[in-house]
Amino acid sequence: MKRTLHTAILAALAAPLLAAAAPAAIDARLADYAAAAKAADPAFAGFSAERGRALHERSFAGGKPETPACTSCHGKDARAAGRTPAGKAVEAMALSASPARYADPAKVEKWFRRNCNEVLGRECTAQEKGDWLSYMRSQ
Template sequence: MKKRLRIIAAVVALTLPLSVPAASIDAQLERYATAARSAGSGFEGFVAARGEDFHTRRFSGGRPDTPSCAACHRDDPRQPGQTRTGKSIEPVALSVSPGRYADPEKIEKWFKRNCQEVLGRECSAQEKGDWLSYMRSR
């Protein structure tokens, strides 16, 4: 019986850290959904396929050397990326980097910086939610 309890405790301990990021993303997505509804844009939910399109689409409003998210984060977000200066970037897909989205302040910090560089503007709540939905699906 004790051995069985130790095994159960070990399994719970191993899976608990993996569930925290998913809960963090869920909370972040709910914040973006609230903001999108408030924007009066006819929000009907986030769509991972739109997030994938957003990730790979080339924009002209930002820096010429970062025309898309994929310019630094790769077309396949499960692969490591690279900054313009050559610094390695951990994969952005939740399946490969489960702790990446645990801190809402960091999520906002990087959206603010990267959206300015790629789009030349802040991302909308809809764009952020679609993109995070895509990262969760990968």
């Protein structure tokens, strides 16, 4: 009981710090993806939350049949929790709902690699990652 209360207090105290750090974490990811996108395409002119939304909602034929779109697990509302085909809960993707979600660059890359391969049937490009993160930031 005492440990649970201690954990709850620490979580409550840490939440504002995580929320404050979240935009900086996404800025760092976006800067990395912008550099990679520019290297891949010198005409790259920036990320688009609208393209990110379209990517999130679009169905693809190249990935797994049970996950043809990001919305298959994450739902159309990025601020709401989702559910995998196996029934596992998925935390909301929007920065406003899950501020600490994008803080660890290794985890961000791990999930992009896994989810892009499952949905698109390939790795996402730097521009796709940046567009998608821009959409999550806008939610």
